[in-house]
Amino acid sequence: MADFNIRSDSVNVEQIMEQIRGRIREKRGVDYTEQQIRELAAVKLEKFLDPKGVRSDLLEQYRKVQPTYEPELPNYEFEESTIYDTHRGLLRFIRKLLNPLLKLFFNPNKFVQALHIQARLNTIHTEREAARRATDRLTYELVHNLVVETTRLAIEMKNLKMRAESLASRLEFNERRARALESVVVYKADDGEAPASPRSSSAPPAAAARPASSATAAPAQSGQLPASTGNAAEGPGQRSRRRRRRRGRRSGGSAAGIMSGQSAQPQPGAPEASGPAGHDATNEDSDVTPTEDLGQFTGAEAHPSEPVARPADTARDPSKNDPETQ
Amino acid sequence: MKIAVVVQRYGQAINGGAELHARYVAEHLAKSAQVDVLTTCATDYVTWRNELPPGTEQVNGIPVRRFRVKRERDPRVFARRSDRVFENRHSLGDELDWLDAEGPTSPALVGYIGRHASEYDFCLFFSYRYYHAFHGARAASARAILVPTAERDQAIGLSIFPPLFRSVRALMYNSPEERAMIQAVSANHDVPGVVVGIGSDVPQNPQPTRFRQKYNLRGPFAVYVGRIDQNKGCTELFEFFQGYLRDPSSRLTLVLIGKELLPIPAHPRIRHLGFVGDTDKFDAMAGADLLLMPSYFESLSMVALEAWALGKPVLANGKCDVLKGQCIRSNAGLYYESYAEFHETLRAIEQNRWLAGTLGRNGRQFFRDHYDWPVIERKYFDMFDRLKRDTPARAIDPLPGWFARRRRGAPAAADVLEKLPTGPVLDTSSGQSRRRA
Numbered sequence: 001m002a003d004f005n006i007r008s009d010s011v012n013v014e015q016i017m018e019q020i021r022g023r024i025r026e027k028r029g030v031d032y033t034e035q036q037i038r039e040l041a042a043v044k045l046e047k048f049l050d051p052k053g054v055r056s057d058l059l060e061q062y063r064k065v066q067p068t069y070e071p072e073l074p075n076y077e078f079e080e081s082t083i084y085d086t087h088r089g090l091l092r093f094i095r096k097l098l099n100p101l102l103k104l105f106f107n108p109n110k111f112v113q114a115l116h117i118q119a120r121l122n123t124i125h126t127e128r129e130a131a132r133r134a135t136d137r138l139t140y141e142l143v144h145n146l147v148v149e150t151t152r153l154a155i156e157m158k159n160l161k162m163r164a165e166s167l168a169s170r171l172e173f174n175e176r177r178a179r180a181l182e183s184v185v186v187y188k189a190d191d192g193e194a195p196a197s198p199r200s201s202s203a204p205p206a207a208a209a210r211p212a213s214s215a216t217a218a219p220a221q222s223g224q225l226p227a228s229t230g231n232a233a234e235g236p237g238q239r240s241r242r243r244r245r246r247r248g249r250r251s252g253g254s255a256a257g258i259m260s261g262q263s264a265q266p267q268p269g270a271p272e273a274s275g276p277a278g279h280d281a282t283n284e285d286s287d288v289t290p291t292e293d294l295g296q297f298t299g300a301e302a303h304p305s306e307p308v309a310r311p312a313d314t315a316r317d318p319s320k321n322d323p324e325t326q
Numbered sequence: 327m328k329i330a331v332v333v334q335r336y337g338q339a340i341n342g343g344a345e346l347h348a349r350y351v352a353e354h355l356a357k358s359a360q361v362d363v364l365t366t367c368a369t370d371y372v373t374w375r376n377e378l379p380p381g382t383e384q385v386n387g388i389p390v391r392r393f394r395v396k397r398e399r400d401p402r403v404f405a406r407r408s409d410r411v412f413e414n415r416h417s418l419g420d421e422l423d424w425l426d427a428e429g430p431t432s433p434a435l436v437g438y439i440g441r442h443a444s445e446y447d448f449c450l451f452f453s454y455r456y457y458h459a460f461h462g463a464r465a466a467s468a469r470a471i472l473v474p475t476a477e478r479d480q481a482i483g484l485s486i487f488p489p490l491f492r493s494v495r496a497l498m499y500n501s502p503e504e505r506a507m508i509q510a511v512s513a514n515h516d517v518p519g520v521v522v523g524i525g526s527d528v529p530q531n532p533q534p535t536r537f538r539q540k541y542n543l544r545g546p547f548a549v550y551v552g553r554i555d556q557n558k559g560c561t562e563l564f565e566f567f568q569g570y571l572r573d574p575s576s577r578l579t580l581v582l583i584g585k586e587l588l589p590i591p592a593h594p595r596i597r598h599l600g601f602v603g604d605t606d607k608f609d610a611m612a613g614a615d616l617l618l619m620p621s622y623f624e625s626l627s628m629v630a631l632e633a634w635a636l637g638k639p640v641l642a643n644g645k646c647d648v649l650k651g652q653c654i655r656s657n658a659g660l661y662y663e664s665y666a667e668f669h670e671t672l673r674a675i676e677q678n679r680w681l682a683g684t685l686g687r688n689g690r691q692f693f694r695d696h697y698d699w700p701v702i703e704r705k706y707f708d709m710f711d712r713l714k715r716d717t718p719a720r721a722i723d724p725l726p727g728w729f730a731r732r733r734r735g736a737p738a739a740a741d742v743l744e745k746l747p748t749g750p751v752l753d754t755s756s757g758q759s760r761r762r763a
Contacts, residue, residue: 011685013654023670
C-alpha cells in the first residue's frame with residue numbers, strides 16, 4: 001500500500017486500521033458487515049430485490065415447512081413367529097401346540113404376510129425420510145446462501161451504479177473543462193495573429209455567428225500584420241478591440257469546431273497564422289490574466305460550445321457596449 | 327523450593343499449546359527450583375489412551391511421574407454430555423459427568439496429589455478444563471496455582487469452574503483478555519493473579535537462506551505455523567488468500583507449516599511443507615515477510631510471540647480478542663475481520679516496507695519487555711514469594727451434595743458465554759478496558 005499515510009516514526013495499529021477501514025469504505029461506498037448483510041437478507045430483501053421475483057420471507061417460509069423436530073417413526077419387526085412370541089417358555093409351547101387349532105378357524109398367514117410387508121415398507125419409508133431430510137438441509141443451506149449472495153450482489157450493484165453515475169458526472173464536467181481550456185488556447189493563438197483584424201460593426205450578426213474556421217482564416221487571407229508584431233506597443237483602444245473580438249468569437253462556435261474547421265479546410269497562409277504567431281500572441285496578451293480566462297470559461301454558462309444560444313452577445317454591436325469607446 | 331507441575335500430557339514429542347507451555351515453564355523454573363512433573367500416561371488428547379508406561383522418567387532433566395488414565399474417552403458419550411451442558415439447562419451433576427467424560431480421568435494422579443501435596447511448596451495446574459486440574463486443584467487447594475489457558479469457548483460457562491477460580495491460591499494468566507473473561511465469569515478479583523504468558527527459545531541467528539534453498543522458495547512469502555485445521559481458521563485463510571492472489575500487485579506466497587487436517591488448495595503460490603523441526607520453523611519465520619494467524623480462539627499465540635521475537639509483523643484474525651489485543655498493545659501486527667480488511671492489511675504489510683519493519687521492531691521490543699524468559703521467570707518467582715508471605719484466603723468450597731448435584735439450576739454454558747464481555751483489553755495498567763458486554 002504505497003499511499004499509506006503514516007507521518008510519525010512510530011506506528012499506531014489502531015490508527016492504521018482506521019485508515020484501512022476508511023479506504024475500504026471509500027472503495028465499497030457503504031461498509032456492510034456480514035451480520036448486516038444477513039439481517040438485510042432476512043428482513044429487507046424487498047428493498048433490494050424485485051418483490052415480484054423473490055419473496056422477502058423466502059427463508060422464513062422455507063424454515064416453516066421444515067419440521068422443528070424429527071419424530072422417531074414407530075416401526076416393528078413382524079415375522080411368522082411374532083404373533084406367538086412371549087417371554088414365557090411354557091406359554092410359547094402351548095401356543096405352538098394350539099396353532100393347528102387356530103388355523104382351523106382362520107388363516108393367520110395372511111395377517112402375518114401383510115404385517116411383514118408393512119414393516120418392510122415402514123423401514124424403507126424411514127430410510128427415504130432420513131435421506132430427504134439430509135437433502136432438505138443441503139437445500140436450505142443452498143437457498144440461504146443464495147439469498148445472502150443475491151442481497152450482497154444487489155447492494156454491490158447499487159453501489160456500483162452510484163459510482164458509475166458519479167463518474168459519469170465527473171467525466172462530463174471534465175469534458176466541459178477540457179473544451180473550455182482548448183478554446184482558451186485557440187483564442188490566444190487567434191488573438192496574436194490578427195490584432196488589427198477588423199470585425200466591422202457593419203457586419204451582420206450572422207457573420208459573427210458563422211463557423212469559426214472562416215473567422216480565423218480570414219485574417220490570414222487578408223495578409224494582415226504578422227503575429228511577431230504583437231510585442232509592439234499597443235495603441236489606445238487596441239485592448240478593447242481584442243476584447244470585442246473575443247466576445248465575437250465566443251459566440252461564434254466551439255473550439256473543437258474551430259480546430260476541426262482549420263484542419264478540414266486549409267487556407268493559404270493559415271498554418272503560419274496559427275503556429276508560432278499564436279504563441280507570441282499569448283505572450284502579448286499577458287495583461288489578460290489566464291486565471292480570469294479560466295474562471296470565465298470553465299463555467300458551463302460561459303462556455304462557447306454550450307448549446308444555449310446567446311443572441312444578445314452575437315447580435316450586439318461591440319462598440320456600443322464597450323465602456324472605453326463610449 | 328519444590329514445585330509440582332501438573333499437566334494432562336507431557337513429553338518432548340507433545341506439542342499441544344498448554345502441554346508445551348507446561349514443559350517450557352517446568353524446564354525454566356527448574357533452573358532455580360526443584361520441579362517435579364505429574365502427568366498421565368496418555369499422549370493423545372482425544373482418546374487419552376495409556377501409551378506411555380506409568381512411573382518416573384526424566385525428560386530433559388526433569389523428573390516426570392506418570393499415572394494411568396482409568397478409562398479412555400468415549401467420543402459419543404462426551405458429545406452427548408457436552409450437548410447437554412453447553413446447550414441446555416442442567417444440573418451440577420451433569421457438569422461433573424461431562425468433566426468425567428472429557429478426561430483424562432486419572433484418580434491415581436489426583437490421589438497422589440492429595441497425599442503428597444504437602445511435600446511441595448506450590449502445585450502448578452495447567453488447563454482448568456480437564457479432570458486433573460479440577461480435582462487436583464481441589465486436592466491441593468492451599469498450594470494450587472492455576473494456569474488456566476482458557477479460551478473463549480463454552481466450557482468457561484460451566485458452573486463448576488467459578489468456585490475453582492475463586493479458591494486457588496493464584497492464577498497465572500496468559501493475556502489480559504483471559505483475565506478479564508475469568509474475572510467476569512467468577513468474580514475472583516481478590517485472588518492474586520498476574521498476566522504472564524510464556525517465553526520462547528528463539529535462536530539468535532536463524533538462517534532464512536538455508537530455508538529457501540532447502541525448500542526451493544523464491545520471492546516474498548507469508549508463513550502460517552500450526553495445525554492446518556478448520557478450528558484454527560485455515561478454511562477462511564485459504565479463501566481469503568486465494569482472493570488476494572488475484573490482485574496483480576501481490577507477490578506473496580503462502581507457506582504452510584504443520585500437520586494437515588484440511589484439504590489445501592492447489593496453487594503454485596500456496597506451499598505446504600508439512601511438519602518441520604524447530605530449526606526450519608525459525609528459519610522460515612525469519613525469512614518470511616509476515617506471520618499469518620487466522621485462529622478464532624487463542625489464549626496466547628506462542629507462534630505470534632516467536633514471530634515478534636524474530637522481528638516479523640503478524641497479521642491476525644481480529645475476531646480473536648486475544649490476538650487483536652496483542653496486536654494493538656504491541657503495535658506490532660495488524661488484524662482483519664473481513665476479506666476486504668484481510669486484503670488491505672496484507673497489501674499494506676507486503677508493499678510498505680517501512681510499515682512492516684516498524685511493526686517487526688515493535689514486536690521484538692514487545693517480546694523483550696513481556697515475554698523474554700527472564701521476565702517470565704521473575705513473574706513466577708515473584709508470585710511464589712508473595713504467596714509464601716500471605717496465608718491462604720479461603721478454603722475451597724466442598725463439592726455439592728447429592729440433592730444439590732441433581733437440581734437442574736445451572737444455565738446452558740452457551741448462554742453464559744454469550745453474556746461475557748468481548749473485545750480486546752487495551753488499557754492493562756489501569757484495569758480498564760474497552761470491552762463491550
